[in-house]
Amino acid sequence: MTRFALTLEFDGGPFVGLQRQALGDSIQQSVEEAVFAITGETVSMHAAGRTDAGVHALAMRAHLDIAKPITPFRLMEALNAVLRPAPIAVLACETKPHDWHARFTCTGRRYLYRIANRRAPLTIDRGKAWLVSRPLDVYAMRVGAQALIGLHDFTTFRSVHCQSKSPVKALERLDVRREGDTVLIEAAARSFLHHQVRSMVGCLVLVGLGRWAPERIAEALAARDRTALGLNAPPDGLYFVSASYPDEA
Amino acid sequence: MTRFALTLEFDGGPFVGLQRQALGDSIQQSVEEAVFAITGETVSMHAAGRTDAGVHALAMRAHLDIAKPITPFRLMEALNAVLRPAPIAVLACETKPHDWHARFTCTGRRYLYRIANRRAPLTIDRGKAWLVSRPLDVYAMRVGAQALIGLHDFTTFRSVHCQSKSPVKALERLDVRREGDTVLIEAAARSFLHHQVRSMVGCLVLVGLGRWAPERIAEALAARDRTALGLNAPPDGLYFVSASYPDEA
Numbered sequence: 293m294t295r296f297a298l299t300l301e302f303d304g305g306p307f308v309g310l311q312r313q314a315l316g317d318s319i320q321q322s323v324e325e326a327v328f329a330i331t332g333e334t335v336s337m338h339a340a341g342r343t344d345a346g347v348h349a350l351a352m353r354a355h356l357d358i359a360k361p362i363t364p365f366r367l368m369e370a371l372n373a374v375l376r377p378a379p380i381a382v383l384a385c386e387t388k389p390h391d392w393h394a395r396f397t398c399t400g401r402r403y404l405y406r407i408a409n410r411r412a413p414l415t416i417d418r419g420k421a422w423l424v425s426r427p428l429d430v431y432a433m434r435v436g437a438q439a440l441i442g443l444h445d446f447t448t449f450r451s452v453h454c455q456s457k458s459p460v461k462a463l464e465r466l467d468v469r470r471e472g473d474t475v476l477i478e479a480a481a482r483s484f485l486h487h488q489v490r491s492m493v494g495c496l497v498l499v500g501l502g503r504w505a506p507e508r509i510a511e512a513l514a515a516r517d518r519t520a521l522g523l524n525a526p527p528d529g530l531y532f533v534s535a536s537y538p539d540e541a
Numbered sequence: 542m543t544r545f546a547l548t549l550e551f552d553g554g555p556f557v558g559l560q561r562q563a564l565g566d567s568i569q570q571s572v573e574e575a576v577f578a579i580t581g582e583t584v585s586m587h588a589a590g591r592t593d594a595g596v597h598a599l600a601m602r603a604h605l606d607i608a609k610p611i612t613p614f615r616l617m618e619a620l621n622a623v624l625r626p627a628p629i630a631v632l633a634c635e636t637k638p639h640d641w642h643a644r645f646t647c648t649g650r651r652y653l654y655r656i657a658n659r660r661a662p663l664t665i666d667r668g669k670a671w672l673v674s675r676p677l678d679v680y681a682m683r684v685g686a687q688a689l690i691g692l693h694d695f696t697t698f699r700s701v702h703c704q705s706k707s708p709v710k711a712l713e714r715l716d717v718r719r720e721g722d723t724v725l726i727e728a729a730a731r732s733f734l735h736h737q738v739r740s741m742v743g744c745l746v747l748v749g750l751g752r753w754a755p756e757r758i759a760e761a762l763a764a765r766d767r768t769a770l771g772l773n774a775p776p777d778g779l780y781f782v783s784a785s786y787p788d789e790a
Contacts, residue, residue: 303665348665372662381661412630413621416552416597420665 293357296367297388298323300339300352303379304527305419310343310352319343319380323354326374330367331360340398340535342486346527348420350404351383353535355394392539400464400482400536403489406529407475407497421474422493422529428500430470433477436499437466439510440492447516449495451487459516461485468496475500478533490530494523542606545616546637547572549588549601552628553776554668559592559601568592568629572603575623579616580609589647589784591735595776597669599653600632602784604643641788649713649731649785654742655778656724670723671742671778677749679719682726685748686715688759689741695734696765698744703735708765710734717745724749727782739779743772 300319308316312324320337327335339354358367368385375381391397406421408414409428414421440449440463447459465480477496479489495512498504504522512520549568557565561573569586576584588603607616617634624630640646655670657663658677663670689698689712696708714729726745728738744761747753753771761769 301661301664303667350665369660372660376662379664379667381664383659383661410632411618411621412550412632413625415550415628415630416599416669418552418628 293359293390295355295357295388295390295392296364297386297392297394298354298356298368298371298382299384300349300354301381301383302349302352303419304343304345304347304349306379307345309345309347310339310341310349317378319352322375322378322380323356323371326371327356327358329374330370331358331362333358333360338394340394341401341484341532343530343532344487344527346419347530347532349532351534352532353394353398353537355388355392388539392537394535397537398483398535399538400480401484402533402535403479403484404531404533405477405479405489405493405525406531407477407493408473409470409475410473419528422526424475424497424501426501428475428497429502430468430475430500432502432506433468433475433496433500436496436504436506436509437468437492439507439513440466444513445516446485446488446513448512448518448520449488449491450485450518451491452518454486456483456485459485461488466492487524490525490527491521493525493529495521497525498522542608542639544604544606544637544639544641545613546635546641546643547603547605547617547620547631548633549598549603550630550632551598551601552668553592553594553596553598555628556594558594558596559588559590559598566627568601571624571627571629572620573605575620576605576607578623579619580607580611582607582609587643589643590650590733590781592779592781593736593776595668596779596781598781600783601781602643602647602786604637604641637788641786643784646786647732647784648787649729650733651782651784652728652733652738653780653782654726654728654738654774655780656726656742656746657722658719658724659722668777671775673724673746673750675750677724677746678751679717679724679749681751681755682717682724682745682749685745685753685755685758686717686741688756688762689715693762694765695737695762697761697767697769698737698740699734699767700736700740701767705732705734708734710737715741736773739774739776740770742774742778744770746774747771
């Protein structure tokens with residue numbers, strides 16, 4: 293058996309999410325079925341993050357084990373050929389030791405959230421950003437974001453479906469910046485709770501709209517209560533950017 | 542009658558092109574029908590450029606005349622509400638004097654061409670860039686581009702369907718740059734021939750791939766013969782960026 297690490301890019305729009313589910317197409321099922329088509333082997337793919345329906349990835353990392361002898365380059369080319377009708381692409385493929393695990397070995401994850409801050413409906417970026425029509429005060433959002441950085445109990449910003457053992461996470465970075473009519477939010481941490489980025493972005497948008505004072509973010513965090521959440525941002529604007537591993541530092 | 546100037550953004554993917562045609566949806570027809578839905582008036586829209594099927598616009602300019610009293614803001618909002626299912630948005634709307642013409646008053650047009658220079662198929666950018674799998678030598682492309690800048694007879698780079706009176710055009714700018722695995726080509730001129738940008742990009746890609754020496758661009762230009770054209774780039778990567786007008790300088 294050889295362990296292969298994949299770097300995946302995908303448009304989350306047509307999928308039920310990264311993880312295999314009873315109904316609907318998932319990224320996991322698509323890749324596993326492509327491997328079966330190539331090798332005849334039934335494999336399990338493990339990914340660095342479990343993105344929801346509609347969430348995109350620029351460089352999701354995943355691994356799977358294959359018995360048949362095949363080079364990483366051939367595997368990548370074959371996967372891309374089989375996957376082609378679906379908006380999933382393998383950007384890179386390499387072999388890894390058997391103790392390398394896309395999820396458990398991962399020491400850092402980065403997400404990007406794109407907000408289109410304009411009145412006009414989206415055209416070219418439809419499904420690829422969250423349209424917020426009223427002007428956002430990026431400075432206020434940046435002030436509000438400071439309260440979330442560091443080690444906190446993120447219960448307020450956690451989905452009821454979250455499977456993480458602990459709600460305590462160390463948020464390393466939460467940057468807010470404007471580029472024209474796009475507002476970009478970058479988040480980095482060792483790991484995130486389910487819906488954490490979308491929940492943080494939703495509350496920051498309330499701050500940007502002036503509906504929440506920036507201090508309200510700290511209050512929502514301190515509440516440790518999901519009902520203190522202001523707003524969960526839609527999946528369309530969320531991108532899994534990258535995962536980091538000790539052997540690649 | 543009031544003359545309204547529109548700034549349009551659209552995803553060209555689902556359309557037969559900007560201009561109304563016998564069969565298929567066009568940008569022109571969509572906007573004209575939306576105006577009819579709002580005002581009951583049959584109008585003719587005139588645009589700064591006539592983009593082909595699959596070509597996108599970040600800020601196409603167009604004008605149309607409406608008899609019914611309506612403010613530019615209300616017209617923009619109503620158009621966006623009616624157009625919403627289609628990937629066409631009105632980014633701005635203003636009144637103009639009756640001698641202002643989106644096409645004939647226009648003194649400058651800018652296009653952007655996006656090339657995804659990577660092996661993996663496109664996912665998030667599907668239909669929004671041209672996938673060129675082999676590595677492009679951007680420096681060679683930049684050298685080749687120099688031959689096209691200035692006043693030339695662009696017959697080689699002109700579609701057989703081009704309706705322009707003269708094949709002589711002054712190309713002001715043709716910049717090639719790389720940003721990661723994306724190669725961007727920006728073109729600026731008072732006006733362009735039909736297929737000119739795509740034809741220039743196609744030949745520059747041949748240079749970037751090493752299949753043409755950079756000097757071959759000058760030879761193709763001097764031939765003034767469509768059969769000297771190496772390659773017409775696909776529409777997916779082409780964006781109409783902006784149009785300039787003397788009253789807005």
